[in-house]
Amino acid sequence: MRAKKKPVPAEPTKGLVCPKCECRHFHVVEVSPLPEGKIRRRRECRHCGFRISTTEAAANDPARNV
């Protein structure tokens, strides 16, 4: 029995898909820090200009309890 490659599901959280043109080519136009150690990123679709903003935990020290 050979080990087959598992089917890779569509990118879970990282793959941001444009709801308009369904592409994934976003570039960040703005990054603003939020309280609670988070950041907000404003992204713009390269193709249709659709804008979306995401809130992410700032990649700091995960072991640190803020």
Ligand SMILES: [Zn+2]
């Ligand atoms: Zn788009």
